[in-house]
Amino acid sequence: MPNYRMHLLVCGGTGCHATKSNVLINELKRVLSEKGLEDEIQVVETGCFGFCEKGPIVKVYPDNVFYIEVQPDDSLEIIEEHIIKGRKLERLLFVEPSLNQKLEEQLDMPFYKKQLRVALKNCGFIDPEDIDEYISTEGYHALGKVLTSMTPDAVIEEIKISGLRGRGGGGFPTGLKWEFTKKSSADQKYIVCNADEGDPGAFMDRSILEGDPHIVLEAMAIAGFAVGASKGYIYIRAEYPLAIQRLSIAIEQARNYGLLGNDIMGTGFDFDVEVDLGAGAFVCGEETALIKSIEGNRGEPLTKPPFPAQSGVWGKPTCVNNVETFANIPAIINKGGHWFKKIGTEKSPGTKVFALAGKINNVGLVEVPMGTTMRDIVFDIGGGIRHGKQFKAVQTGGPSGGCIPYSQIDIPVDYDSLVSIGSMMGSGGLIVLDEDDCMVNIAKFYMEFIIDESCGKCTPCRVGTKRLHEILTKITEGKATEECINHLVELSDTIKDTSLCGLGQTAPNPVLSTISYFLDEYKAHVIDKHCPAGVCEALLSYTVVSENCIGCTACLRACPVNCIKGAPKEIHKIVQSDCIKCGACYDICRFEAIMKK
Amino acid sequence: MSKIKTFAELQEIRKNLENRMSLRKTAGSKDRIVIRVGMATCGIASGARQTMMAILDELQKEHIENVSVSQTGCLGFCDVEPVVEVIIPDKPSILYGKVDEALGREIVTKHIMNGTLLEDIIVSRSFETIK
Numbered sequence: 228m229p230n231y232r233m234h235l236l237v238c239g240g241t242g243c244h245a246t247k248s249n250v251l252i253n254e255l256k257r258v259l260s261e262k263g264l265e266d267e268i269q270v271v272e273t274g275c276f277g278f279c280e281k282g283p284i285v286k287v288y289p290d291n292v293f294y295i296e297v298q299p300d301d302s303l304e305i306i307e308e309h310i311i312k313g314r315k316l317e318r319l320l321f322v323e324p325s326l327n328q329k330l331e332e333q334l335d336m337p338f339y340k341k342q343l344r345v346a347l348k349n350c351g352f353i354d355p356e357d358i359d360e361y362i363s364t365e366g367y368h369a370l371g372k373v374l375t376s377m378t379p380d381a382v383i384e385e386i387k388i389s390g391l392r393g394r395g396g397g398g399f400p401t402g403l404k405w406e407f408t409k410k411s412s413a414d415q416k417y418i419v420c421n422a423d424e425g426d427p428g429a430f431m432d433r434s435i436l437e438g439d440p441h442i443v444l445e446a447m448a449i450a451g452f453a454v455g456a457s458k459g460y461i462y463i464r465a466e467y468p469l470a471i472q473r474l475s476i477a478i479e480q481a482r483n484y485g486l487l488g489n490d491i492m493g494t495g496f497d498f499d500v501e502v503d504l505g506a507g508a509f510v511c512g513e514e515t516a517l518i519k520s521i522e523g524n525r526g527e528p529l530t531k532p533p534f535p536a537q538s539g540v541w542g543k544p545t546c547v548n549n550v551e552t553f554a555n556i557p558a559i560i561n562k563g564g565h566w567f568k569k570i571g572t573e574k575s576p577g578t579k580v581f582a583l584a585g586k587i588n589n590v591g592l593v594e595v596p597m598g599t600t601m602r603d604i605v606f607d608i609g610g611g612i613r614h615g616k617q618f619k620a621v622q623t624g625g626p627s628g629g630c631i632p633y634s635q636i637d638i639p640v641d642y643d644s645l646v647s648i649g650s651m652m653g654s655g656g657l658i659v660l661d662e663d664d665c666m667v668n669i670a671k672f673y674m675e676f677i678i679d680e681s682c683g684k685c686t687p688c689r690v691g692t693k694r695l696h697e698i699l700t701k702i703t704e705g706k707a708t709e710e711c712i713n714h715l716v717e718l719s720d721t722i723k724d725t726s727l728c729g730l731g732q733t734a735p736n737p738v739l740s741t742i743s744y745f746l747d748e749y750k751a752h753v754i755d756k757h758c759p760a761g762v763c764e765a766l767l768s769y770t771v772v773s774e775n776c777i778g779c780t781a782c783l784r785a786c787p788v789n790c791i792k793g794a795p796k797e798i799h800k801i802v803q804s805d806c807i808k809c810g811a812c813y814d815i816c817r818f819e820a821i822m823k824k
Numbered sequence: 825m826s827k828i829k830t831f832a833e834l835q836e837i838r839k840n841l842e843n844r845m846s847l848r849k850t851a852g853s854k855d856r857i858v859i860r861v862g863m864a865t866c867g868i869a870s871g872a873r874q875t876m877m878a879i880l881d882e883l884q885k886e887h888i889e890n891v892s893v894s895q896t897g898c899l900g901f902c903d904v905e906p907v908v909e910v911i912i913p914d915k916p917s918i919l920y921g922k923v924d925e926a927l928g929r930e931i932v933t934k935h936i937m938n939g940t941l942l943e944d945i946i947v948s949r950s951f952e953t954i955k
Contacts, residue, residue, distance in 0.1 A: 230884055232847075232880050232892075232893050232894075236848075288847050288848045289847050289892030310895070311863065312896060313860060313894045313895050313897070314897075359837075359844070360844070362834070362838050362841060363838055365838070371831035371835070374831065375831045483827070484827060485829065486828060486834075492830055493829045494831075
């Protein structure tokens with residue numbers, strides 16, 4: 228094996244692949260072999276570093292230098308300057324906006340400073356396609372420990388001590404779930420990994436599977452041992468091709484090493500895993516619908532009880548856990564439940580991975596201890612709002628969650644605190660909204676999503692959300708009355724109370740939480756027929772600011788319906804009755820002489 | 825790839841792989857020592873690459889993990905090439921000249937491991953560098 232003196236870690240997550248990190252990797256390897264350095268310098272493709280905003284990322288070990296936005300064309304310079312001459316490439320270093328200073332080392336970055344990585348510990352650190360790298364970071368040690376020195380009850384007890392709760396959103400104690408499955412007697416039981424990540428803007432599970440697939444396999448085997456299951460399914464959406472590919476490689480490597488299959492490590496324990504592809508229906512993230520889908524049926528939820536722990540896949544006891552939940556298991560076994568319990572808060576121990584998206588500077592993947600405030604996540608780790616705009620709200624929990632306004636930004640992020648203010652943890656998507664976002668429109672967006680994704684089994688969810696959407700559309704078009712807001716609330720409550728599954732029960736949350744925190748905006752739409760954020764087209768009007776207009780005729784020529792009157796060097800005028808509000812004049816004016824209101 | 829038959833075997837495999845990841849694991853530590861080898865044309869011509877490989881080999885043999893070896897350009901001491909600089913945190917850096925493979929190994933065993941300088945081959949610096 229070559230004795231590498233330097234490792235170049237290149238992010239190979241989906242985000243960085245989209246910005247050509249795979250081309251970059253090939254280019255780096257090509258230049259290295261051209262210079263005869265291929266046995267000295269190792270190029271490693273890793274999972275997501277989390278700093279997706281500035282990808283592709285290249286991290287140089289042992290120098291700990293962190294390069295951002297590296298293009299394939301930069302390869303030669305990196306190798307000639309940094310690797311051969313030992314000089315850092317200043318132009319590719321990250322400049323921290325708040326300090327206006329170039330930061331060489333990853334640990335200096337505020338983005339990483341407040342993070343604590345348990346589930347993501349190997350993401351961006353190891354090569355996910357190489358089982359040896361996983362093993363060298365204590366991989367499969369927890370499985371070995373469990374199989375050789377613990378009883379199934381002791382494993383479950385350890386998980387219960389840790390206080391780990393389901394990371395898919397519900398927050399059900401994992402240890403209890405395992406215990407219930409263990410207590411059901413049957414000739415065959417199943418472990419299911421729920422990788423049907425469906426919230427808009429969420430990519431935590433995908434990143435774990437792409438960056439560290441073995442951790443999930445190891446944890447599933449541990450769960451199998453604890454509950455008495457010999458078979459596992461990973462239910463993943465087909466639109467995650469890279470994650471599926473890396474999982475398949477990982478499963479094959481683990482089988483070759485005998486870490487999956489029969490008689491694992493000579494202990495007589497059998498466990499194997501199968502990947503099951505879903506078509507990407509949101510409702511299949513609900514465990515009973517997911518089980519239906521694995522069986523080849525239409526993905527529709529069932530009534531509970533019976534719970535999957537009693538009757539799941541093929542009618543056998545089944546334990547369904549989310550990807551991130553599994554990613555915490557090996558560390559809990561290795562370091563102990565008490566260690567885990569000390570992280571985070573009393574009722575929500577551990578960490579949580581969040582996908583930061585929306586109007587935030589550092590779009591990416593972060594992992595913080597539970598109880599970290601939303602302010603820390605948005606302003607310190609996330610680097611604040613883009614273009615210096617005003618923060619308006621952060622949407623958590625996807626279509627099942629709600630909005631957190633500025634007045635609540637100091638809330639500690641854990642399961643119970645978020646529920647107490649009408650939102651929820653959800654799987655971990657955080658979408659940041661700024662002053663240019665209209666809250667009524669946001670609620671409308673989520674309702675559109677729910678209409679598409681409702682499976683149609685229950686009337687309140689199928690028809691009710693459609694009606695909610697119609698009322699919201701009326702509001703955004705200025706055709707609503709104040710009474711409509713009351714209708715929204717009343718209908719929402721009915722949907723919540725009468726739907727069968729989690730999708731319907733939580734579907735009205737975006738509507739209710741925006742009404743409770745942004746009633747002013749709703750009122751502005753229905754009473755003043757005005758959209759304060761300037762989003763709802765029907766309520767907008769474009770006018771000429773006479774002080775700024777120089778009479779250049781640019782807007783007049785751009786207007787597709789000829790509703791702008793004027794002549795060269797004369798102040799123009801928009802004829803409101805003919806205006807179709809397309810915004811062409813606003814976009815073309817270089818003198819800020821068109822006002823949108 | 826053969827099957828792992830016992831837990832002990834897994835632990836054995838991990839032990840053998842430790843080396844491979846140590847470079848990454850110790851990168852963040854504050855007591856990381858840097859060894860720089862001058863590898864401009866003159867350095868390479870007088871055998872700097874062999875020196876560097878010897879240093880790397882010695883480090884691996886002695887299981888030393890907190891040392892990173894990097895190349896650097898011409899330091900201007902062409903008559904005493906190959907030149908090797910040892911930078912230990914909070915200590916003035918030491919520059920060695922005419923370091924062949926054997927001396928390279930000695931730098932590791934004496935300077936790095938025992939803190940004893942190789943007095944005979946120290947090159948005194950004749951310049952200041954702007955910060």
